[in-house]
Amino acid sequence: MIPRTVLDRTATALTFAFGAIAIAVAVHALGRAPAPPTLDPTGGFADDGWTRACRTAVLLVTGLSAIGLVRAPGLRRIAALLALMGAGAGVVLAAGALELPTLWGGIALATTLAPLAIVLADTRRSAARHALTSLLLGALACGVLALSFLALSALSGSTHVLEIGFQVTRFEDSAPFALTALRAAAVAVAMLAAWAPFHLALPELWGEGSAPLAGWHAVVWPWAGWSVLVRLSGGLAPALEEWGFDGVSAVSLFLVLGALLPGAAALAEDRLGRLFALLGIGVLSELLLSVHARGLDAGAVASGLWGYALAWIVGAAALAGVRARTGDDRLERLLGLSTRLPRTALAVAVAAFLWVGLPGTFSLAVRWSLWQAGAASPLVLVAVAGGALLRVLAVARLVAMLYFRVPSGTLEPPLVPHWYERGRWGVVFVAALAIEVALALGAQPWAGRLLTIEPVLFGG
Amino acid sequence: MPAVPGPWPSPLAYVPSAGEFDAAGPLTLVVFLPLLGAFVLALGPRPVARVLTRVAVLWTVPGALFLLAAAWFGASGHSVAGVRWLERLPGGGGFVLSVWNLVPALLVGLTAPLALMVEEPRAKTRGRAAGLLALAATTQAAILASGPGVCVLGWLGGAWSLFVLLGEADAETQGARAHGSFVLHTLAASCVLAASLAPPLLPLLALAGAIRLGIPPFHGALARAYEILPTGAVLLMTVGFGATGLLAVHDGLAALAQRGNAATLAVGTVAALGAAWAGLYALPQDDLRRRLAGFLSAQGALWCALLALLEPAFARPAVGGWALVTFVASVSVIVGYARLWAFTRTGDLRAYGGLGHNALVRSTLLLVALASLLAAPFLGARGRGAMSLLALVRTAPLAGLAAALGGALGCLALGLAIYRTIRGRAPAPIPAPDLAGREWAFLFLFAVTLVFLSSLGPEIGGLGSVWPVFAAADAP
Numbered sequence: 001m002i003p004r005t006v007l008d009r010t011a012t013a014l015t016f017a018f019g020a021i022a023i024a025v026a027v028h029a030l031g032r033a034p035a036p037p038t039l040d041p042t043g044g045f046a047d048d049g050w051t052r053a054c055r056t057a058v059l060l061v062t063g064l065s066a067i068g069l070v071r072a073p074g075l076r077r078i079a080a081l082l083a084l085m086g087a088g089a090g091v092v093l094a095a096g097a098l099e100l101p102t103l104w105g106g107i108a109l110a111t112t113l114a115p116l117a118i119v120l121a122d123t124r125r126s127a128a129r130h131a132l133t134s135l136l137l138g139a140l141a142c143g144v145l146a147l148s149f150l151a152l153s154a155l156s157g158s159t160h161v162l163e164i165g166f167q168v169t170r171f172e173d174s175a176p177f178a179l180t181a182l183r184a185a186a187v188a189v190a191m192l193a194a195w196a197p198f199h200l201a202l203p204e205l206w207g208e209g210s211a212p213l214a215g216w217h218a219v220v221w222p223w224a225g226w227s228v229l230v231r232l233s234g235g236l237a238p239a240l241e242e243w244g245f246d247g248v249s250a251v252s253l254f255l256v257l258g259a260l261l262p263g264a265a266a267l268a269e270d271r272l273g274r275l276f277a278l279l280g281i282g283v284l285s286e287l288l289l290s291v292h293a294r295g296l297d298a299g300a301v302a303s304g305l306w307g308y309a310l311a312w313i314v315g316a317a318a319l320a321g322v323r324a325r326t327g328d329d330r331l332e333r334l335l336g337l338s339t340r341l342p343r344t345a346l347a348v349a350v351a352a353f354l355w356v357g358l359p360g361t362f363s364l365a366v367r368w369s370l371w372q373a374g375a376a377s378p379l380v381l382v383a384v385a386g387g388a389l390l391r392v393l394a395v396a397r398l399v400a401m402l403y404f405r406v407p408s409g410t411l412e413p414p415l416v417p418h419w420y421e422r423g424r425w426g427v428v429f430v431a432a433l434a435i436e437v438a439l440a441l442g443a444q445p446w447a448g449r450l451l452t453i454e455p456v457l458f459g460g
Numbered sequence: 461m462p463a464v465p466g467p468w469p470s471p472l473a474y475v476p477s478a479g480e481f482d483a484a485g486p487l488t489l490v491v492f493l494p495l496l497g498a499f500v501l502a503l504g505p506r507p508v509a510r511v512l513t514r515v516a517v518l519w520t521v522p523g524a525l526f527l528l529a530a531a532w533f534g535a536s537g538h539s540v541a542g543v544r545w546l547e548r549l550p551g552g553g554g555f556v557l558s559v560w561n562l563v564p565a566l567l568v569g570l571t572a573p574l575a576l577m578v579e580e581p582r583a584k585t586r587g588r589a590a591g592l593l594a595l596a597a598t599t600q601a602a603i604l605a606s607g608p609g610v611c612v613l614g615w616l617g618g619a620w621s622l623f624v625l626l627g628e629a630d631a632e633t634q635g636a637r638a639h640g641s642f643v644l645h646t647l648a649a650s651c652v653l654a655a656s657l658a659p660p661l662l663p664l665l666a667l668a669g670a671i672r673l674g675i676p677p678f679h680g681a682l683a684r685a686y687e688i689l690p691t692g693a694v695l696l697m698t699v700g701f702g703a704t705g706l707l708a709v710h711d712g713l714a715a716l717a718q719r720g721n722a723a724t725l726a727v728g729t730v731a732a733l734g735a736a737w738a739g740l741y742a743l744p745q746d747d748l749r750r751r752l753a754g755f756l757s758a759q760g761a762l763w764c765a766l767l768a769l770l771e772p773a774f775a776r777p778a779v780g781g782w783a784l785v786t787f788v789a790s791v792s793v794i795v796g797y798a799r800l801w802a803f804t805r806t807g808d809l810r811a812y813g814g815l816g817h818n819a820l821v822r823s824t825l826l827l828v829a830l831a832s833l834l835a836a837p838f839l840g841a842r843g844r845g846a847m848s849l850l851a852l853v854r855t856a857p858l859a860g861l862a863a864a865l866g867g868a869l870g871c872l873a874l875g876l877a878i879y880r881t882i883r884g885r886a887p888a889p890i891p892a893p894d895l896a897g898r899e900w901a902f903l904f905l906f907a908v909t910l911v912f913l914s915s916l917g918p919e920i921g922g923l924g925s926v927w928p929v930f931a932a933a934d935a936p
């Protein structure tokens with residue numbers, strides 16, 4: 001029988017080593033010279049700009065999550081890591097898939113294994129609830145996607161997205177059915193990418209869960225959702241052109257609701273994690289500005305998701321620090337935090353500012369590009385600006401609590417975690433923030449690779 | 461819209477091509493040095509905080525000196541190309557200094573060190589010094605921005621700086637009174653953001669400017685902010701927010717005018733009635749700072765009415781010159797009162813009196829400043845301010861009379877406050893009430909600046925020529 005401590009240490013070493021390697025591979029991939037897109041011999045997979053961007057992001061986030069897995073002991077930690085790796089592989093599979101069954105299979109794998117990772121890696125009672133929520137949401141999205149894909153393949157007589165784009169118009173009256181299937185797929189994507197009104201369950205999952213696991217879900221699931229949309233819109237481009245489909249109008253409701261609802265909800269939030277989740281969901285919804293009349297700008301989505309991921313990493317690190325020092329993340333316990341824990345309060349404030357736009361950071365730069373290139377109507381743009389206003393007010397409320405309020409006299413003294421635990425989230429916070437600034441200043445070749453992805457395959 | 465960038469006439473109209481920009485240099489320094497100072501103050505170690513706070517003014521001096529030099533050497537050129545300085549930032553965006561924004565940039569640049577040196581009712585803290593530096597930097601960013609991105613950030617940064625200053629000053633109620641002003645100024649920044657996203661939303665700039673100028677119904681928020689804020693922040697708000705607000709109102713109304721006269725007529729009439737309301741609001745205030753805010757609200761509404769209801773080519777020079785004199789004279793009023801505020805720690809008028817007996821020079825400064833405020837329509841733009849008001853009364857009697865009444869009531873409110881300060885006996889004797897050495901230095905520098913500004917050629921934006929230059933450049 002192997003002693004438990006040995007198992008724990010071995011698991012720690014393994015997960016840490018995997019995390020470091022995954023991060024190194026991701027950074028190396030970002031620094032590589034651009035290459036033209038390629039198709040595999042069967043034509044079922046594309047290795048293009050979107051696939052590479054998604055693969056790099058999943059590697060980076062899975063590596064960071066592996067380093068952050070501290071709650072599970074021994075073998076459970078390794079099992080959780082394997083589940084996360086499997087789920088990440090599913091997302092990467094979906095990102096490059098041009099066949100509908102593979103595309104669906106990748107999403108199904110990601111939405112099944114990721115909840116398993118939650119229960120394996122987090123031993124708290126609330127983790128089971130979060131896993132169930134995640135599983136149900138994923139199952140619902142997969143079910144809707146399955147119906148949508150079945151309808152599209154039946155109408156076109158093919159399962160390859162590039163063929164569907166040409167063949168789905170062979171019947172004159174196929175347009176309403178195909179567009180309904182496409183809208184259903186968009187609803188499934190909305191569940192994965194947290195577009196309102198499907199954002200309601202996610203603040204609990206992303207905001208209350210263990211920071212690395214919640215962060216993995218918050219970053220990787222939107223990549224999965226957008227992968228479906230990128231592949232479908234790319235493949236169906238000829239059909240959308242023929243039908244005169246207006247993508248901007250189709251997503252405007254999601255955009256307006258996504259900009260306003262999370263911001264309004266954030267104003268009334270009483271937990272820091274959920275507040276960050278709602279702020280993040282609001283920012284994520286702005287990516288819908290990259291949808292154009294006949295498709296979407298995959299490069300804008302990818303760079304937007306990169307900026308979102310960096311902001312989320314900074315926020316998750318700050319959140320982990322707050323939880324470790326104060327015990328939980330209820331806002332009432334954070335009153336006057338700046339006088340008790342000035343550095344922790346500053347980290348929280350900086351993370352919150354990232355969600356509303358901190359000048360000189362990559363996440364703001366990509367959001368600004370997105371706003372400027374958006375083809376939405378003025379009314380929708382007013383809603384986007386209104387959502388930004390609501391999120392600024394929510395952050396101002398948080399800053400006032402941290403800096404302008406007198407701390408409650410009955411608070412317990414702050415916890416003092418081990419130096420290596422503090423170092424873990426401290427290093428991640430500082431590194432992610434430094435990367436944000438360096439990329440905003442145009443550090444090459446990484447900034448170039450994140451701002452402009454390599455070409456993406458599309459039909460027509 | 462003009463063909464040359466610069467927020468004085470137009471923040472969102474035109475972005476120069478990339479080839480026209482130089483690398484980051486002095487303009488970046490004007491904005492980022494105070495910002496760096498704010499960070500150093502906020503994050504610096506506690507033992508050196510007091511020293512850092514005392515020398516905080518040094519972060520603003522290089523920028524002020526550069527702007528003075530630019531004005532000086534630019535003035536010698538006596539042409540539109542005399543000053544045209546474009547710089548790009550490494551992360552995108554850039555700054556521009558041209559004849560169109562030199563005067564407001566110079567005013568804010570000179571006011572920034574003053575704001576950090578002026579006497580305050582409460583002990584100076586590093587948080588407040590950092591907030592003042594950030595407010596100066598973000599206001600300059602909004603004025604010098606070469607494109608919408610930096611302009612929006614400047615406006616939003618101004619709202620955040622105000623939030624920090626208000627929250628820090630309002631410690632008694634745990635910063636609760638900071639929220640109202642912050643919400644309004646963030647709304648203003650959101651309007652600028654929305655206007656930058658789509659041309660049909662450009663009229664929202666008028667709303668943004670109305671908030672910064674405190675035009676009714678936003679006059680109450682301005683008065684509350686003036687009541688709470690430290691004196692230095694009041695100085696920066698008066699000059700910086702006034703200049704950027706007026707600019708935004710002008711641009712918003714110009715965009716609105718393209719959709720027909722009905723909209724501008726409605727806005728102008730509402731603004732004129734608002735001027736009367738703000739004047740009536742200012743008169744019964746028993747707090748000196750609230751009276752000053754009420755006066756500025758009435759003036760802002762009056763300028764808005766003139767810009768909306770008169771021909772732009774006629775109204776722009778009139779309002780520009782008038783506003784410039786008003787800002788300069790208001791700074792003199794605030795500096796004249798700073799020591800009294802610092803001693804009494806309240807703006808309540810009952811705490812003032814008898815200044816004429818024991819501080820003759822300070823009383824004279826206040827009277828000269830008041831006279832400048834009253835004469836502003838005649839001094840600025842070679843009397844075009846007064847002429848434009850007469851024209852407004854003639855073309856739209858109701859709106860014109862309401863606007864004139866508002867302006868007069870605002871002046872009366874401020875004049876009565878100054879009169880009450882000077883007459884009678886002091887309720888409590890103020891130690892060394894007359895001008896101190898530092899204030900004499902300010903007086904000297906400000907007089908030199910005024911003479912300098914008035915001596916500038918029309919291209920550089922002398923006291924009477926900011927807007928005529930703009931109008932000339934705008935012509936085909």
